[in-house]
Amino acid sequence: MTPYVSKSPRESYINYRDLDIGTNKINNSKRSYAKARVWGVKYFKNNFNRISASAQPAQEFLHCLSLRFHNSSSFAKLVYTQHNSSYSSVLKSSAQNLRFTTPSTPTPLAIVTPLHASHIQAAVHCCRKHGLQVKTRSGGHDFEGLSYTTAYKVPCIGRTVGLGGHLSGGGYGVLFRKYGLGADNVIDACLIDVKGRILDKKSMGEDLFWAIRGGGGGSFGIVLAWKLKLVPVLANVTVFTVSKTLEQNATKLVHQCQYIAHKLPKEIHMSIIISRVNSSENEKMTVQASFTGIFLGSTDELVPLMEEKFPQLGIVKEDCFEMSWAESNLWATLSLETLLERSQKSVLSKTFFKAKSDYVKQLIPESAFQGLWPKFYEDEAKFANFETESPYPHSAGNLYSILYVFMSWMRRVYNYMTPFVSKSPREAYSNYRDLDIEANKINNDKESYAEARVWGLKYFKNNFDRLVHIKTKVDSQNFFRHE
Numbered sequence: 357m358t359p360y361v362s363k364s365p366r367e368s369y370i371n372y373r374d375l376d377i378g379t380n381k382i383n384n385s386k387r388s389y390a391k392a393r394v395w396g397v398k399y400f401k402n403n404f405n406r407i408s409a410s411a412q413p414a415q416e417f418l419h420c421l422s423l424r425f426h427n428s429s430s431f432a433k434l435v436y437t438q439h440n441s442s443y444s445s446v447l448k449s450s451a452q453n454l455r456f457t458t459p460s461t462p463t464p465l466a467i468v469t470p471l472h473a474s475h476i477q478a479a480v481h482c483c484r485k486h487g488l489q490v491k492t493r494s495g496g497h498d499f500e501g502l503s504y505t506t507a508y509k510v511p512c513i514g515r516t517v518g519l520g521g522h523l524s525g526g527g528y529g530v531l532f533r534k535y536g537l538g539a540d541n542v543i544d545a546c547l548i549d550v551k552g553r554i555l556d557k558k559s560m561g562e563d564l565f566w567a568i569r570g571g572g573g574g575s576f577g578i579v580l581a582w583k584l585k586l587v588p589v590l591a592n593v594t595v596f597t598v599s600k601t602l603e604q605n606a607t608k609l610v611h612q613c614q615y616i617a618h619k620l621p622k623e624i625h626m627s628i629i630i631s632r633v634n635s636s637e638n639e640k641m642t643v644q645a646s647f648t649g650i651f652l653g654s655t656d657e658l659v660p661l662m663e664e665k666f667p668q669l670g671i672v673k674e675d676c677f678e679m680s681w682a683e684s685n686l687w688a689t690l691s692l693e694t695l696l697e698r699s700q701k702s703v704l705s706k707t708f709f710k711a712k713s714d715y716v717k718q719l720i721p722e723s724a725f726q727g728l729w730p731k732f733y734e735d736e737a738k739f740a741n742f743e744t745e746s747p748y749p750h751s752a753g754n755l756y757s758i759l760y761v762f763m764s765w766m767r768r769v770y771n772y773m774t775p776f777v778s779k780s781p782r783e784a785y786s787n788y789r790d791l792d793i794e795a796n797k798i799n800n801d802k803e804s805y806a807e808a809r810v811w812g813l814k815y816f817k818n819n820f821d822r823l824v825h826i827k828t829k830v831d832s833q834n835f836f837r838h839e
């Protein structure tokens with residue numbers, strides 16, 4: 357009768373109990389939620405999550421945690437359950453993407469805000485003991501909100517430190533052409549593993565130390581601290597912006613920039629932000645390309661250099677501003693004082709957004725850019741952004757990367773760009789998490805390697821199999837689970 361009855365799931369009536377449809381394995385407490393979900397959704401459909409959230413493991417987990425926290429006042433201050441009046445504000449405090457703060461977003465069972473490594477060890481121990489999983493949040497910048505939302509009801513550990521995800525996923529900034537990714541400059545790390553041990557570079561071993569520097573720390577453990585190699589920066593650097601509309605030859609300049617940007621001296625980092633504007637001359641809608649960059653040197657050195665390398669852009673002294681390195685990071689959007697505030701706001705923080713990334717290996721023809729511009733006149737494109745970074749070292753052969761920002765409009769542009777970007781696989785930057793390119797299905801443990809390979813190759817290319825090998829060695833039960 358299979359073809360003729362309800363599907364995905366094939367439903368059942370709880371009072372007509374039927375163990376054929378799935379049952380928890382005896383002594384399998386670690387996987388109990390995942391296993392229970394197989395039969396649970398058949399009996400209870402969407403109500404299953406609600407039922408399971410209020411079930412035993414939650415109470416047992418909290419009890420276990422309270423015993424391990426020793427001091428009951430610190431437990432009350434550092435652990436927030438859904439019944440706590442501060443739960444929602446703590447959850448939202450560093451949720452940077454408002455797309456994941458709506459009432460329908462699945463929220464963690466409890467939030468632990470540790471002050472001491474022992475608090476994290478306790479949370480890991482109690483989660484494992486009671487068959488729960490854990491999510492780790494640092495800055496909460498994950499593009500898909502994976503550090504604080506989950507279809508699983510799990511506790512979430514977090515403090516607004518900010519580097520946990522950034523460095524463990526690679527971490528590029530405007531210095532990367534000269535000094536490499538943030539992860540390349542990690543010289544040691546302190547990690548809590550699945551057994552609750554505190555490991556450093558030596559004790560975790562070469563493989564695991566390699567994996568947490570770009571392979572996504574959240575899959576391997578909880579990073580407590582990074583030790584970084586510092587690099588020298590001048591007292592003052594130069595930032596520049598030159599904006600050109602279509603009427604001012606933007607198409608040709610964007611096209612030419614592809615030939616030039618990756619050959620510029622390593623002291624220059626350049627990107628192009630493309631968006632819709634109203635022309636200052638006739639107020640008509642047009643597309644504008646803003647060529648922005650940072651140069652580790654003075655204006656007097658930059659202007660002749662750019663005149664030689666990219667004369668068509670026509671950079672003059674008035675387009676350039678000298679400032680300290682710290683100011684250059686906040687330039688145009690924020691003031692230096694913002695660094696003192698926890699609740700700092702940048703272009704993508706505390707907004708609703710969806711983003712996707714791409715890599716360009718072959719020069720995109722001018723006609724492809726001409727075909728792209730009409731999409732910026734669509735209603736939805738009002739706040740949309742198309743940003744190139746050049747060149748990005750995801751793997752050899754990349755000329756530059758593209759970041760698309762904004763909801764469904766951006767998906768159409770992403771489709772339009774298919775012929776012009778990396779193929780087989782279409783690569784993506786793991787720090788620009790994008791669940792559109794695939795995610796593991798919940799409760800599909802058997803298929804998880806095959807499923808994970810679909811997105812794994814896109815994010816990690818040939819490194820994916822080595823990451824799987826290390827993951828299997830250090831966390832064979834997939835406790836630090838990722839969608």
Ligand SMILES: Cc1cc2nc3c(=O)[nH]c(=O)nc-3n(C[C@H](O)[C@H](O)[C@H](O)COP(=O)(O)OP(=O)(O)OC[C@H]3O[C@@H](n4cnc5c(N)ncnc54)[C@H](O)[C@@H]3O)c2cc1C
Nearest residue numbers: 493494495496497498503520521522527528573574579704
């Ligand atoms: C406004 C904005 C600007 C950005 N700019 C850049 C940029 O210039 N360059 C760039 O490379 N990326 C950039 N990103 C992407 C950013 O690097 C990633 O989203 C990164 O994962 C953020 O780290 P986080 O700690 O803030 O994120 P979180 O959301 O807290 O975590 C992200 C992932 O890392 C895991 N994780 C967090 N902390 C730890 C920890 N301590 N131990 C183990 N795992 C952990 C989480 O479980 C999750 O899987 C930007 C993102 C935003 C929203």
